[in-house]
Amino acid sequence: MYSIETENLTKKYGDFVAVDHVSFKVEKGEIFGLLGPNGAGKTTTIKMLTGLTPPTEGEAIIAGYSIRKNPIEVKSRIGWISSEVILDDDLTAWENLEIQARLTGVKNWKERATSLLKYFGILEFANRRTGKFSTGMRKKLEVSMALLNSPEVIFMDEPTIGLDVNTRATMWNLIREINRDYQVTILLTTHYMEEADSLCSRIGIINKGKIIALGTPEELKARYGGDIIEIELKNGANVNVGLENAVVSNGKVRIKVNNAETMLMDVIRAIGSDNIKGIKINKSSLDTVFINLTGGTIEEQDFDARKFYAMIRRARR
Ligand SMILES: Nc1ncnc2c1ncn2[C@@H]1O[C@H](COP(=O)(O)OP(=O)(O)OP(=O)(O)O)[C@@H](O)[C@H]1O
Ligand SMILES: [Mg+2]
Incomplete structure (x- = not known):
């Protein structure tokens, strides 16, 4: 049973x-992650799935309904948390919930709102203006609002962006808890x-609008992982790297190896220590999965399609 199915x-x-x-x-009850750098198409995907913008092509079925043919049915079965502010800080928590109830057409919202505020431990602040809420309290209220219409699926666009480490951990727990206690499918x-x-139980890595890898974190690491030796070249170093699995970009050489420590000396010899400004080792993780797939880190935007596809072909062998 799927909560979300997209096709082209x-x-x-x-x-x-x-x-x-x-x-x-995305199966019912999953926490599915769309992971990708800035401009990859994450928000645009969520906007199509939540009915905020129509697709140019293709289809998606959410909770059994087509976003094209049954947008109203879809909207009544989903919740949405944007990365932007959604609370009206001049209003109380309760008033924010009331507006949410009207927007989503929930009739007997008061009982549900009370039980949600109780669940998140913020019932005593129901009549306080949200302008006075801490970030953690705001997040709890936002999640309450998203759960108000008892959705099957909640979409969260970068739920932890800009949060400090503690609040991020709180938010991670909130996401796990509502997934467990409210049986809600989550796409973040x-x-x-x-x-x-x-x-996430499964992850889709998205880059330049395309899903370039899909699987559980473990599957992705097993398939595309491996250590990466990253050599920063000195300015003007003209290196002809004859190494297998090496990608040169932005003055850096990245080499995918099975074990960085045992390969390091060979790599330094091949590049020539005179050419090297710095060395960094990335042990296998989702980070290295992304580097292996794209030849760049998730923060970097440099992208060489030819090398990228060569990498993919190599990774698939
Ligand atoms: N309304 C629009 N008109 C034109 N281009 C747009 C519009 N909305 C988004 N884009 C472009 O589509 C691409 C994908 O944008 P999107 O916001 O989906 O990326 P994202 O993965 O959410 O990135 P970020 O991590 O920065 O939020 C970007 O290149 C963006 O500039
Ligand atoms: Mg975005």
Whole structure:
């Protein structure tokens, strides 16, 4: 039983393809992560799935309903938490919930709202203006609002962006708890590898509008992982790296190896110690999965399609 099924979901803005034939399925009760760098198409995907923008091509079925043919049925079965502010700080928590109830057409909302506030331990603050809420309290209220209409699926666009470490941990727990206690399927986006790794049962890695890898964190690490030796070259170093699995970009050479420690001396010899400014070793993790798939880190935007596809072909062998 799937809560989300997308088939060739595509969004074009003019000639620009922001989301490019994305197909994936999310089982009921899963926490699914869309992981990708800035501009990858995460928010655009969520906007299509939540009915905020129509797809140019393709289809998605949410909780059994088509986003194209039954958008109203879809909207009544989903909750949504954006990365932007959604609370009205001039209103109390209770008033924010009332507005949410009206927007989503929930009739007997008061009982549900009370039980949610109780669940999150913020019932005593129901009549306080949210302008006076701490970040953690705000997050709890936002999640309460998303749960108000008893949705089957909640979409969260970068739920922990900009949060300090403690509040991020709180939010991770909240996500796990509502998934367990309210049996809600969750699709979240993130560009934090460790977040996807820790929270998600499965992950779709999205880059330039395309899903480039899909699986459990363990599957992704087994398939695309491996250690990475990263050599920063001195300015003007002209190196012809004759090493297998080496990618050169932005003055850095990244080499995928099975075990970085045992290969390091060979790599230094091949590049020539005179050419080297610094060395970094990345042990296998979702980070290295992303580097292996794209030849760049998730923060970097440099992208060389030719090398990228060569990498993918190599990774698949
Ligand atoms: N309304 C729009 N008109 C034109 N281009 C758009 C529009 N919305 C998004 N884009 C472009 O589509 C691409 C994908 O944007 P999107 O917001 O989905 O990325 P994202 O993965 O959410 O990135 P981020 O991590 O920065 O939030 C970007 O190149 C963006 O500039
Ligand atoms: Mg976004």
